[in-house]
Amino acid sequence: MATKNQSLGEFIIENQSDFQYSSGELSRLINSIRLAAKMVNHEVNKAGLVDITGSAGEINTQGEDQQKLDVFANDTFIRTLTNRQIVCGIASEENDDFITIEGERKDHGNKYVVAMDPLDGSSNIDVNVSVGTIFSIYRRVTPVGTPVQLEDFLQPGNMQVAAGYIIYGTSTMLVYTTGNGVNGFTLNPSLGTYYLSHPNMTFPEDGSIYSVNEGNYVHFPQGVKDYIKYCQQEEGDRPYTSRYIGSLVSDIHRNMIKGGIYMYPKSSKSVDGKLRLLYECNPMAFIAEQAGGLASDGYQRIMDLKPNELHQRVPFFCGSKNMVRKAEEFMSKYPR
Numbered sequence: 001m002a003t004k005n006q007s008l009g010e011f012i013i014e015n016q017s018d019f020q021y022s023s024g025e026l027s028r029l030i031n032s033i034r035l036a037a038k039m040v041n042h043e044v045n046k047a048g049l050v051d052i053t054g055s056a057g058e059i060n061t062q063g064e065d066q067q068k069l070d071v072f073a074n075d076t077f078i079r080t081l082t083n084r085q086i087v088c089g090i091a092s093e094e095n096d097d098f099i100t101i102e103g104e105r106k107d108h109g110n111k112y113v114v115a116m117d118p119l120d121g122s123s124n125i126d127v128n129v130s131v132g133t134i135f136s137i138y139r140r141v142t143p144v145g146t147p148v149q150l151e152d153f154l155q156p157g158n159m160q161v162a163a164g165y166i167i168y169g170t171s172t173m174l175v176y177t178t179g180n181g182v183n184g185f186t187l188n189p190s191l192g193t194y195y196l197s198h199p200n201m202t203f204p205e206d207g208s209i210y211s212v213n214e215g216n217y218v219h220f221p222q223g224v225k226d227y228i229k230y231c232q233q234e235e236g237d238r239p240y241t242s243r244y245i246g247s248l249v250s251d252i253h254r255n256m257i258k259g260g261i262y263m264y265p266k267s268s269k270s271v272d273g274k275l276r277l278l279y280e281c282n283p284m285a286f287i288a289e290q291a292g293g294l295a296s297d298g299y300q301r302i303m304d305l306k307p308n309e310l311h312q313r314v315p316f317f318c319g320s321k322n323m324v325r326k327a328e329e330f331m332s333k334y335p336r
């Protein structure tokens with residue numbers, strides 16, 4: 001039973017039956033993420049000071065200008081996950097190909113792969129707006145003790161064993177699920193400990209917030225345009241409020257607490273949308289569904305999609321159940 005304000009360490013031990021595999025493995029996974037998040041949080045809080053802001057002068061595989069904090073967060077998470085001897089492979093937004101982690105002691109054989117977005121909302125780093133980290137964890141499908149393969153990463157989202165995000169905002173929170181509900185832990189910076197501040201987080205079935213980059217409106221499919229118009233109509237509990245931070249983690253976190261829908265549709269500019277299936281959409285979909293919300297590409301459940309590439313992009317509709325259903329209803333009126 002989740003008790004408010006218990007520490008993350010206590011929570012993992014008390015809820016070990018929540019994790020379908022041995023608890024020791026889960027705590028090693030979450031502890032490496034907890035530790036890396038503290039180090040990244042420390043740097044994020046210095047954003048604005050010369051040494052940690054601005055471009056790192058590299059372009060990542062997605063053609064994006066890598067920020068110094070993207071690189072710092074990437075290196076930090078890779079290092080802590082590797083040192084904990086629990087993962088056999090890592091896929092990251094900032095690395096073209098997946099990283100193979102050699103297991104030292106064959107007896108426990110590293111069994112997990114992690115897909116991650118080390119720093120989400122990069123365009124907000126230098127303007128003091130909240131950013132995040134997103135992670136998705138799978139059990140490998142290839143034999144333990146053998147080099148990890150691409151197929152270990154290209155599993156549908158419904159095979160995730162755990163997923164979550166860290167939000168570096170007014171406070172720093174770690175929010176995750178292992179398939180038994182969603183719990184949020186807030187970092188007490190002076191003690192360096194995360195405490196259960198948001199037990200059993202749930203998406204209200206209905207909400208009054210819609211989050212989409214309306215700057216792309218003219219490029220959106222007609223179904224999305226119709227749904228946005230519906231949100232803006234003076235009728236019943238509408239118009240809804242438009243809120244868009246431009247950090248996926250922060251927009252979904254707010255909507256999960258208050259009720260709302262986040263959309264990053266495809267458009268004539270980006271035919272598959274912008275967000276990446278493996279380390280943005282699947283983990284946020286797992287969280288959303290475990291909190292009673294929904295996540296789709298406008299037509300199909302995100303977590304049933306079979307990935308075919310590490311950095312594959314998909315349209316994304318995520319949030320309060322009735323709002324996602326309504327958006328899908330508008331989408332279904334037009335050919336896919």
Ligand SMILES: O=P(O)(O)OC[C@H]1O[C@](O)(COP(=O)(O)O)[C@@H](O)[C@@H]1O
Pocket residue numbers: 064093117119120121122123213246247248249274
């Ligand atoms: O500026 P746009 O096109 O609205 O895109 C914003 C979206 O892109 C992202 O920044 C993509 O994530 P990264 O910052 O990790 O690349 C999301 O966090 C956000 O929701």
Ligand SMILES: [Mg+2]
Pocket residue numbers: 117119120121248280
């Ligand atoms: Mg991102």
Ligand SMILES: [Mg+2]
Pocket residue numbers: 070093117118119120121122
């Ligand atoms: Mg990123």
